[in-house]
Amino acid sequence: MFNYTFRWNQALQALPQMLNGALVTLEIALLSMAIGLVCAVALTLFRRSDSRILKGFAATWVEVARNTPALFQIYMAHFGLGAFGVHLSPFTSLLAGIAFNNAGYLSENFRGALKAIPDTQARAGRSLGLTSLQAFRYILLPQMLRIAFLPATNQMVWAILMTSLGVTVGMNTDLAGVTQALNAKSFRTFEFFAIAAVIYYVIAKVVTLAARALAWRLFRS
């Protein structure tokens, strides 16, 4: 039988602590997106390059990032590298794991976006005397980013939610970590997790709406 007495007051007292945790969560998500975007553009270039090594590197990254659980990617950054004496702090492990995942997915988004741009555009650019890289930089990249913008906001939301996996590598300052610690002390599990869920929801919603507003400002024509 369901057998639980709610004590919201006890949980709500911890709200300031949890909101501080939410800031750390947002910070990791934004940083991981920034790193992920830069890596994804690089991966996209690697895939278009003629070098087999670069192509293979990018393909492997994308395959691993997209086809293994994010939890393992973060765990590997901490305990996997740790086995070889490379010690990343919980914060860095979490950031590295999410950025790795982001880069893989964003690079696939970019690939899809590039397919949507007609070949003739790059060719027109080349015939005007641009180098291949210049054509990418000035003609393809801006259009690619524009097409991939909304799918990328999806990844941003996913990044926010992935931060909760940090608890597996000892992260205790983000929203999930703070919630976990509060729960361990009092066992008011339902209340704390419910509040945390609402905060995650609000952050994700605000980010989505902000991205839409930004898209409207940037792309309306």
Added chain:
Amino acid sequence: MTIKALALSLMAAAAIVAPAKADKLDDIIASGTLRCAVVLDFPPMGSRDAANNPVGFDVDYCNDLAKVLGVTAEIVETPFPERIPALMSGRVDVGVASTSDTLERAKTVGMTIPYFAFEMAVTANEKSGVKSFEDMKGKTVGATAGTYEAIALEAQVKTWGSGEFRPYQTQADVFLALSQGQIDATVSTSTVAQANVKTGNFPGIAVVGKAPFDIDYVSLFTNREEYGLINYLNLFINQQVRTGRYKELYAKWVGGEAPNLTVPGVYR
């Protein structure tokens, strides 16, 4: 028939028809199964043997309890942070999970008298230079999230004002991190520390001393309002000590003299 008489006869009928409300103790006996939350990455209290069967002090303790209740024991593997949620969601009846009897937790669940007592030990990575509890100041230390020692150690790191505390999800992760040098030292119960060092799974670590935390008394727990069951559990713990079974299990799983379960000067 007056209204008063009608009311009285209705009440009398209701008293005969309405069954007595069964409590959890009755439910367990009636169901024939006692479901215990046990932590199985916490040797020698709970772990798995080579054939993957649950073994340990807590496992035996649950089996003893089931035996006196006349039911079958079901060991439900429960990680540390999920012990109370497992009870709250009705997945287990009783926690036999080395649970420290903190006052904060007693607001949520009903705690019995102590059934086991732990001393705290410092285990360090040999490369870290940590030789005692005091040496941990300013270092990166860790412990299993949500445990008594994790809460005490985190508070200590805050008091010291330097160093870093990291909570890990399982005891195995703590010792893995310690062995890899991700953290310099940990505080755990001395039984766990010895058992983990002995396994040889975690090279480069050693138990270097005691941690000056209070003795960690651990209780069985069940729902806060189940007085009938809590009374029964208290008596069971008393009987385990009286009959010598506590000493026997202690010798089997830990070795040495079983610690006293009472605090001098108070009743419980």
